[in-house]
Amino acid sequence: MAKKFLSGDEAFAEGVRLARPEVISAYPITPQTIVVERLSEMVENGSLRSEFIHVESEHSALSCAIGASAVGARAFTATSSQGLLYMAECLSYASGGRFPIVMMNANRSTALPWNIYGDQRDSISQLDCGWIQAYAENAQESLDLALMSYYIAEHEAVSTPFMVNLDGFILTHTYETVDVPSQEQADAYLPPYETENKLDLQHPRNLAFSAGPEHNYIFKYKAHAAMLRAKSVVAEAEQRFAKVFGRCYTGLLESYRIEDADYILITLGSIAGLCREAADSLRQKGHKVGVVRLRYLRPFPSEELAEAVKQARAVGVLEKDISFGNEGTVFTNVNSALLQAGISIPSYNFIGGLGGRNISREDVTDIFERIESGTERVQFIGVEVDDK
Amino acid sequence: MTEMIGLGRGGQGAFTAAKLLGAAYALKDENDYSLAFPSFGPERRGAPVRAFTKLDTRPVLDRSETSKADYIIILDETLYSDQLHSLLKPGGKILINSKRKKGENILAFDGSFLSEALHLPTVNTVMLGAVSSISGVVTVNDLFQAIDTYMPPKIREKNKQAVMDAAGEVFK
Numbered sequence: 091m092a093k094k095f096l097s098g099d100e101a102f103a104e105g106v107r108l109a110r111p112e113v114i115s116a117y118p119i120t121p122q123t124i125v126v127e128r129l130s131e132m133v134e135n136g137s138l139r140s141e142f143i144h145v146e147s148e149h150s151a152l153s154c155a156i157g158a159s160a161v162g163a164r165a166f167t168a169t170s171s172q173g174l175l176y177m178a179e180c181l182s183y184a185s186g187g188r189f190p191i192v193m194m195n196a197n198r199s200t201a202l203p204w205n206i207y208g209d210q211r212d213s214i215s216q217l218d219c220g221w222i223q224a225y226a227e228n229a230q231e232s233l234d235l236a237l238m239s240y241y242i243a244e245h246e247a248v249s250t251p252f253m254v255n256l257d258g259f260i261l262t263h264t265y266e267t268v269d270v271p272s273q274e275q276a277d278a279y280l281p282p283y284e285t286e287n288k289l290d291l292q293h294p295r296n297l298a299f300s301a302g303p304e305h306n307y308i309f310k311y312k313a314h315a316a317m318l319r320a321k322s323v324v325a326e327a328e329q330r331f332a333k334v335f336g337r338c339y340t341g342l343l344e345s346y347r348i349e350d351a352d353y354i355l356i357t358l359g360s361i362a363g364l365c366r367e368a369a370d371s372l373r374q375k376g377h378k379v380g381v382v383r384l385r386y387l388r389p390f391p392s393e394e395l396a397e398a399v400k401q402a403r404a405v406g407v408l409e410k411d412i413s414f415g416n417e418g419t420v421f422t423n424v425n426s427a428l429l430q431a432g433i434s435i436p437s438y439n440f441i442g443g444l445g446g447r448n449i450s451r452e453d454v455t456d457i458f459e460r461i462e463s464g465t466e467r468v469q470f471i472g473v474e475v476d477d478k
Numbered sequence: 479m480t481e482m483i484g485l486g487r488g489g490q491g492a493f494t495a496a497k498l499l500g501a502a503y504a505l506k507d508e509n510d511y512s513l514a515f516p517s518f519g520p521e522r523r524g525a526p527v528r529a530f531t532k533l534d535t536r537p538v539l540d541r542s543e544t545s546k547a548d549y550i551i552i553l554d555e556t557l558y559s560d561q562l563h564s565l566l567k568p569g570g571k572i573l574i575n576s577k578r579k580k581g582e583n584i585l586a587f588d589g590s591f592l593s594e595a596l597h598l599p600t601v602n603t604v605m606l607g608a609v610s611s612i613s614g615v616v617t618v619n620d621l622f623q624a625i626d627t628y629m630p631p632k633i634r635e636k637n638k639q640a641v642m643d644a645a646g647e648v649f650k
Contacts, residue, residue: 095501095514095628260541264515265497267504363539450542 105236207446
């Protein structure tokens with residue numbers, strides 16, 4: 091293992107290199123570009139043996155990855171924002187075909203107003219497309235997810251594509267220390283991709299076919315069941331990961347100081363660290379607060395979340411997303427999980443960071459105070475505008 | 479936590495300096511951690527650029543832009559303004575590449591003189607040498623290690639010389 095000073099994008103590229111994808115197809119878009127640049131350099135200098143395909147669009151990038159996966163190759167692509175939306179047509183082809191492609195998405199605002207900075211509206215808009223979705227907090231977790239995502243996606247009980255999300259700039263472009271495992275360790279962790287779901291001259295079969303109303307429905311059910319099975323495969327992937335690399339992860343969510351917490355802030359991505367620090371400061375002043383970081387949005391950790399917040403008096407959800415005319419979609423998912431578990435406590439939605447707007451320590455402290463005192467159900471933090 | 483804000487213009491290497499400083503600090507010891515990030519956005523030559531470095535003895539969790547810094551390092555003196563003092567922590571200093579700038583909490587240092595003497599196109603590593611002397615957060619050797627790891631081989635020696643010259647000059 092080697093200690094290196096890397097950005098989130100660079101760390102992810104190192105993880106992809108260690109996973110040895112046989113085909114990489116991608117189109118550059120800020121703030122994802124560096125991942126693709128680094129991987130193309132690795133292929134060029136021979137440190138990664140892979141077919142690197144320069145495509146003319148994101149739609150083609152994912153189409154290529156689907157084609158590669160359909161002949162049994164390990165495939166990688168990466169995108170962001172409008173690029174993800176442009177490949178949206180292909181997202182359901184990948185998931186419906188059960189092709190375990192890994193894609194890194196650099197979370198970025200969607201136009202208009204046009205903006206290259208980070209928020210999570212791009213990936214959250216695609217929650218229903220049938221891909222597993224994970225959200226990294228830091229560069230180390232980004233690298234580690236590059237390896238774990240292949241393990242989970244390619245697992246025969248899952249066989250579902252996997253989108254790893256990194257907050258644009260705040261994670262993709264921030265440098266920090268990362269342990270880069272050796273190729274031997276990575277090979278010990280991640281077996282080569284083996285599947286029967288491929289075009290094979292020895293065993294001809296039909297792939298990516300049509301299915302009428304009667305059978306189509308069964309395929310959707312099976313995709314849903316596979317996504318639910320991914321929950322236990324995530325646990326298996328993390329146990330194996332801890333054994334090989336010595337780093338532990340906590341499943342679909344990560345809890346912080348929730349054991350006796352009256353008020354819990356639920357969030358995701360790179361803002362979670364600041365939320366934990368703010369919680370520490372408030373704890374010193376006697377406030378019983380805690381933090382839950384959702385590491386996965388699909389499969390959604392409904393039971394785990396209900397278990398985590400069942401003793402709390404109120405919860406808040408801080409997310410970089412809004413479903414216009416309703417509320418943040420993470421909030422909707424959280425409320426559904428609480429309802430299913432029969433937990434009836436006040437919940438509040440804090441929309442922040444849209445278009446890359448800074449979320450400060452003061453903002454987070456204020457959010458905790460509002461959860462404790464009660465506040466509007468859905469609010470944009472720091473915005474006081476006349477909406478008429 | 480020690481926090482630094484670098485100010486320069488696109489092409490002057492403010493972010494490279496922030497990254498080298500972060501790497502020098504984090505790689506010197508198992509228990510040292512840092513974050514380094516630029517002000518985000520499209521890169522344009524000549525446009526003002528900010529770069530942030532956060533150094534601590536535990537993992538740095540706060541990824542928001544620094545609002546109060548221990549040091550503000552200015553590579554291009556035309557970027558100085560009096561408002562910058564509001565971004566300083568109590569006891570914080572502004573280190574500026576300038577022959578003549580004077581004022582409270584301002585440390586002026588003619589970095590361009592040293593970089594020109596070495597025929598270096600940028601003043602960033604000269605200012606890093608000065609930062610090492612003034613702040614003591616990293617040694618010259620820590621910076622050498624970062625330069626050896628993260629700069630292309632062709633420009634390493636000159637930049638190490640720049641760090642050393644500046645570190646020596648500041649003590650004079």
